[in-house]
Amino acid sequence: MSIWSYANPVKFLALSAKLQPYLWAAAALCICTGLIWGFFGTPDDYRQGSTVKIIYLHVPAALMAINAWFMMLLTSLIWLVRRHHVSALAARAAAPVGLIMTVIALVTGAIWGQPMWGTWWAWDPRLTSFLILFLFYLGYIALWEAVEDPDTAADLTAVLCLVGSVFAALSRYAVQFWNQGLHQGTSIPVATGGRSVSDVFFVPLAISMVGFGLLFVALVLYRTGTEIRLRRAQALRARQERGL
Amino acid sequence: MIALLMRDLRLALRAGGGFGLGLAFFLIVTTLVPFSVGPTPELLSSIAPGVLWLGALLACLLSLDRLLALDYEDGTLDLLLTAPLPLEAAVSVKALAHWLTTGLPLVLAAPLLGVLLNLPPSGYAWLVASLALGTPALSVIGTFGAALTVGIKRGGLLLSLLVLPLYVPTLIFGAEAARRGAAGLDPSTPLVMLAGITLGTIALMPFASAAVLRMGLR
Numbered sequence: 001m002s003i004w005s006y007a008n009p010v011k012f013l014a015l016s017a018k019l020q021p022y023l024w025a026a027a028a029l030c031i032c033t034g035l036i037w038g039f040f041g042t043p044d045d046y047r048q049g050s051t052v053k054i055i056y057l058h059v060p061a062a063l064m065a066i067n068a069w070f071m072m073l074l075t076s077l078i079w080l081v082r083r084h085h086v087s088a089l090a091a092r093a094a095a096p097v098g099l100i101m102t103v104i105a106l107v108t109g110a111i112w113g114q115p116m117w118g119t120w121w122a123w124d125p126r127l128t129s130f131l132i133l134f135l136f137y138l139g140y141i142a143l144w145e146a147v148e149d150p151d152t153a154a155d156l157t158a159v160l161c162l163v164g165s166v167f168a169a170l171s172r173y174a175v176q177f178w179n180q181g182l183h184q185g186t187s188i189p190v191a192t193g194g195r196s197v198s199d200v201f202f203v204p205l206a207i208s209m210v211g212f213g214l215l216f217v218a219l220v221l222y223r224t225g226t227e228i229r230l231r232r233a234q235a236l237r238a239r240q241e242r243g244l
Numbered sequence: 245m246i247a248l249l250m251r252d253l254r255l256a257l258r259a260g261g262g263f264g265l266g267l268a269f270f271l272i273v274t275t276l277v278p279f280s281v282g283p284t285p286e287l288l289s290s291i292a293p294g295v296l297w298l299g300a301l302l303a304c305l306l307s308l309d310r311l312l313a314l315d316y317e318d319g320t321l322d323l324l325l326t327a328p329l330p331l332e333a334a335v336s337v338k339a340l341a342h343w344l345t346t347g348l349p350l351v352l353a354a355p356l357l358g359v360l361l362n363l364p365p366s367g368y369a370w371l372v373a374s375l376a377l378g379t380p381a382l383s384v385i386g387t388f389g390a391a392l393t394v395g396i397k398r399g400g401l402l403l404s405l406l407v408l409p410l411y412v413p414t415l416i417f418g419a420e421a422a423r424r425g426a427a428g429l430d431p432s433t434p435l436v437m438l439a440g441i442t443l444g445t446i447a448l449m450p451f452a453s454a455a456v457l458r459m460g461l462r
Contacts, residue, residue, distance in 0.1 A: 135409040142405055146396045155459035156392055160406065163388065163452050167410045170441070174413040177437070178420060 007084035009228050016221040023218035030211025034060075038204040054112045056205055060212035062105035065133065068098030068216065072140075073165050076158035086224065088154035089231070091161065092144055093223035097216060099137040106130055125175040132171045136164045150231065245329065245337050252341035255314075266303040266346045267353055273299040274357040285362045292361035293371055293422035299357070300350045300375055301382060301411055307346045308386040308407065309393075309400045311338060312457075316394050325461055331454040339380075339387040339450070347379030363426060370425020374438060378418035381442040384449045385410050391453040395460045414441055 006012045038056035072091045079088040109127065110120045121127065143160055147153035277295050278288060315321045324334045354375050355368050363371065389407035393399035417438040424431040 132409055132412055135405075139402075139406040139409060142402055143392065146393070146399065146402050152395075152459055152462065156456060159452055159456050159459070160392060163410070163449075167413065170413040171409075171416075174416040174437075177434075178416045 004082070004084070007082070007086050009086055009232075012086050013225055013228060016225055020218060020221055023214055023221065027211050027214035027218050030207050030214060032211075034204045034206075034208025034211050038201075038208060042200055042204060051112055051115055052201070054108050055201070056208045058105060058108040058112065059205060060209045061101045061108065062130070063209055064212050064216045065098055065101035065105050065130070067213075068094050068101060069133065069136075069161075069165070069168070071220070072098070072161050076161040079154055080158050080162075085154075085231075086228065088158065089227040090220060090224045091158070092154075093227055094216075094220045095137055095141050095144070097219050097223070099134065099141065101212075101216075102130060102134045102137060106134065125172075125178075128175045129168070129172045132175075133168060136168055140164065245333055248324075248329070248334060248337045249341055252338060253344060256341065256345040266307045267349050269306050270299045270303040270350055270353060271357065273302060274360055277361065289362040289364055289426070292358060292363040293367060293426045294419045295361060296354050296357060296363075296371060297375070297378075297415060297419040297422060300347075300354065300379065301415055303350055304346055304379065304382045304386060305404055305407060305411075307342065308390050309403055311342050311387060311390040312394045313390070313399075316461075321394070321457070321461065325458070331457060332450045335387055335391065335453045335457065336384075336446075336450045339383045339453075342387065343380050343383040347375075347383050351375045351379060364428075366428050367422065367426030370431050370435075371422045374418045374421040374425070374431070374435060377435065377438050377442055378414050381414045381438075381445045382411060384442075384445045385414070388449050388453045388456065391456045391460065394457065414438065417441065 006015060035056055039053050042053070044050045044052070072094050075087045075091040075094070078084060079091065106127070109130075113122070114120050140157055140160060143157050144153055147156055274295065277291075281287060281291070312321065315324070325331060327334070351372060354371055355363075358368055358371060386407055389403050389410070392406060393403045396402060417434045421431040421434040421438060424434065
């Protein structure tokens with residue numbers, strides 16, 4: 001029993017139907033715990049006051065905005081190599097979720113930046129590369145909408161996703177070169193294992209991050225299921241029209 | 245390959261090819277800038293390199309939807325697809341023809357428009373150098389965008405939505421090199437990065453463009 005057996009839409013739907021209730025419940029639990037604990041259970045920051053609490057929305061959303069693109073990259077590759085339709089549809093399903101996550105990260109960042117930096121927006125490398133990521137999501141979704149034949153659309157968007165990833169990485173580097181930033185570095189550098197944020201803030205943040213991850217998986221499974229059923233309905237309708 | 249290049253050049257230069265359109269657009273954009281930001285010479289000279297780069301980029305973008313769409317409509321693209329010439333080579337030649345008819349004239353016209361925008365004297369050489377290095381990348385990336393949208397009705401707007409984010413790194417390094425040159429700083433770092441982007445896209449993008457064309461025309 002390999003993972004590829006779930007490329008069969010029927011098996012995929014059965015598994016995702018089984019998993020989804022748990023995923024939704026776990027996501028809701030984690031996000032509620034993380035946010036409520038974060039908003040009401042943590043002390044105000046010494047310098048930033050209560051505005052620091054927006055971190056419990058901002059960081060997980062930003063994290064998922066980038067990971068959604070990585071997931072699309074992976075599923076696009078699987079589609080190009082193994083041509084499993086579920087994979088292409090999962091990439092399609094993930095794009096709007098990633099787009100919304102990007103918007104959440106940008107908006108919460110602006111709301112935090114107003115009192116802290118004194119400006120809604122600065123042309124900082126991180127902010128700018130998120131804006132560019134937002135544009136990439138828009139272009140990707142627009143291309144899916146514009147191509148009529150579903151397989152061609154899947155092919156074209158998959159290549160766009162690959163090329164776009166290279167250029168998104170390149171832009172990330174370019175904007176860093178172009179303007180030194182206002183945005184602070186990460187407080188939880190995974191590579192070094194160190195951490196500059198106190199446990200009081202970190203634990204609810206970590207719970208919130210896990211919650212957003214679970215929410216993302218649940219949303220993508222749900223939306224992929226919808227896409228599969230939509231495709232099936234179209235096939236049925238086409239067959240009916242031919243029969244008449 | 246040479247025959248294809250000559251054919252594309254001839255089509256672009258003769259009537260209806262829209263050869264001068266990009267240049268005229270570049271001129272108009274540059275003329276409109278002082279109207280929108282005011283005619284202060286200091287302001288104009290400080291924004292001149294960026295405005296000229298942006299104008300060149302937009303003029304390049306404007307001519308992209310003609311790059312493959314006409315060949316798609318009259319069936320030339322299907323012939324190219326079945327021709328013994330690899331599609332990657334055909335796409336590269338198309339990009340080269342686009343650069344020769346759009347990018348190169350823009351590079352040559354940029355110093356003239358620099359005069360209009362009060363570009364500092366030290367900036368001219370670097371502006372031309374950065375444009376000459378950067379516009380080939382614009383053509384090659386644009387060919388990829390055109391290949392993506394070739395079969396789509398009313399793909400023009402979609403084309404710009406897809407291509408403009410891909411232009412970001414080129415624009416950043418190109419405009420930065422021109423700006424540093426105009427300000428009397430050393431522009432070699434962004435110029436080297438720009439050359440790297442151009443060479444990398446020339447080497448890799450034709451494969452992506454050809455792959456996308458094969459998928460789109462299947």
